[in-house]
Amino acid sequence: MKRIDLAIALTVFGGVLTSPVTADPVVEDPDWTLVRTIDFNGPYGVHLGPLDGRIYVARQASTDDGLFRYTFGGAGVKLCEADRPAGVLVDPADGDVFFSEIYGGAIFRYGQPAGPKETWVSGFHTGDDDPAGMAVAPANYAGPMIQPGDALVADRGSTSPDGLWAFSLESPEDEWEVVPDDGALVEASDVAISETDVYIADAAGYIWVLEEGGVVVELVTSEPIASPRGIAIDPLSGDLLVADGGDLRVVRIDPVTGEVSSVFTSFDGSFGWAGLDVSADGTEIVVSDYNGDAIHVFMMCDLAMFPDEDCNGNGIRDLCDVANGASEDVNYNNLPDECECVGDLDGDNDCDQGDLGELLAAYNQDDGGDIDGDGDTDQADLGILLYKYGSVCD
Numbered sequence: 001m002k003r004i005d006l007a008i009a010l011t012v013f014g015g016v017l018t019s020p021v022t023a024d025p026v027v028e029d030p031d032w033t034l035v036r037t038i039d040f041n042g043p044y045g046v047h048l049g050p051l052d053g054r055i056y057v058a059r060q061a062s063t064d065d066g067l068f069r070y071t072f073g074g075a076g077v078k079l080c081e082a083d084r085p086a087g088v089l090v091d092p093a094d095g096d097v098f099f100s101e102i103y104g105g106a107i108f109r110y111g112q113p114a115g116p117k118e119t120w121v122s123g124f125h126t127g128d129d130d131p132a133g134m135a136v137a138p139a140n141y142a143g144p145m146i147q148p149g150d151a152l153v154a155d156r157g158s159t160s161p162d163g164l165w166a167f168s169l170e171s172p173e174d175e176w177e178v179v180p181d182d183g184a185l186v187e188a189s190d191v192a193i194s195e196t197d198v199y200i201a202d203a204a205g206y207i208w209v210l211e212e213g214g215v216v217v218e219l220v221t222s223e224p225i226a227s228p229r230g231i232a233i234d235p236l237s238g239d240l241l242v243a244d245g246g247d248l249r250v251v252r253i254d255p256v257t258g259e260v261s262s263v264f265t266s267f268d269g270s271f272g273w274a275g276l277d278v279s280a281d282g283t284e285i286v287v288s289d290y291n292g293d294a295i296h297v298f299m300m301c302d303l304a305m306f307p308d309e310d311c312n313g314n315g316i317r318d319l320c321d322v323a324n325g326a327s328e329d330v331n332y333n334n335l336p337d338e339c340e341c342v343g344d345l346d347g348d349n350d351c352d353q354g355d356l357g358e359l360l361a362a363y364n365q366d367d368g369g370d371i372d373g374d375g376d377t378d379q380a381d382l383g384i385l386l387y388k389y390g391s392v393c394d
């Protein structure tokens with residue numbers, strides 16, 4: 001694993017400040033590789049976009065708070081300002097981004113592709129709320145209390161009302177209480193939803209399972225989890241992945257037997273709320289190390305599992321090539337650039353004047369010159385084209 005030198009990319013595309021280098025966590029599960037560590041001041045909630053394969057992260061630090069987006073191989077951009085944001089969720093239906101702000105006690109939507117930030121749920125209980133981690137019920141959800149497509153948010157409510165709330169991703173100010181303040185939750189930080197169950201990470205040392213009527217029952221585990229702060233469901237095994245802020249590790253929990261095993265250990269600092277996510281295909285995990293000022297990206301890189309994902313023939317899964325910096329990916333499509341003709345908008349196998357003309361014709365108009373895959377033609381696309389200008393492809 002190597003750290004990416006972001007300075008080069010930042011010079012070309014603009015970006016965000018980085019912070020000092022931290023110690024790397026230890027990978028305990030041989031299926032996984034730490035492919036990249038992003039130095040990032042104050043990462044809180046993290047989320048892997050199910051549609052665009054990008055990393056969404058909430059910054060909660062002393063300065064420059066906001067919602068950010070990183071590509072696996074590239075630099076980050078700040079999408080919008082936020083005031084001490086916590087959890088992040090991307091709507092799998094349309095890519096809209098939702099994030100919670102704990103002090104104001106509200107949820108906001110950042111519409112794709114370019115915003116703006118809008119208030120989505122302005123209040124839960126009367127009094128101080130602390131909405132944190134969120135999740136959306138999958139299309140085949142058949143568990144208690146909510147319907148497929150409904151979202152849940154954990155309301156930590158440290159010294160004030162807490163609970164679990166549902167809300168709609170389709171219409172604003174459409175929220176309803178699922179677990180009330182007088183329920184068993186103590187410091188609900190994050191939530192995950194399988195096809196059959198809702199699991200709540202409680203930083204006071206519990207994993208809860210939701211039942212009908214808004215009752216929660218503790219999941220008994222083979223060893224204590226000191227402080228669950230982030231939770232996600234491994235789509236490959238159905239296991240729970242939990243960021244344990246007490247013992248600074250990520251564990252796997254079999255939800256049937258309660259058996260616990262370590263996946264990653266020895267993180268540098270404590271986790272924020274909702275600081276863990278796994279991709280929809282189960283082969284990428286991101287973890288935000290809040291006090292360590294780092295976002296860690298883990299992937300399954302064994303080519304035996306991905307025989308069709310080695311376009312550059314180097315024996316390593318291409319996504320890992322991109323993330324660990326072995327291959328450039330200036331157009332952010334997670335495909336090594338040596339396998340494609342970046343900047344060739346007119347399809348004649350080069351990047352030259354003809355391509356520049358197409359880009360300028362679409363500039364600030366439509367996606368006709370969209371090279372970085374964010375649905376528009378703007379300065380970022382022009383920067384990539386100029387970077388590749390004059391190249392001829394095989």
Ligand SMILES: [Ca+2]
Nearest residue numbers: 310316317318
């Ligand atoms: Ca490869």
Ligand SMILES: [Ca+2]
Nearest residue numbers: 329335336337
């Ligand atoms: Ca590429």
Ligand SMILES: [Ca+2]
Nearest residue numbers: 344348350351
């Ligand atoms: Ca061309």
Ligand SMILES: [Ca+2]
Nearest residue numbers: 370372374376
């Ligand atoms: Ca673009």
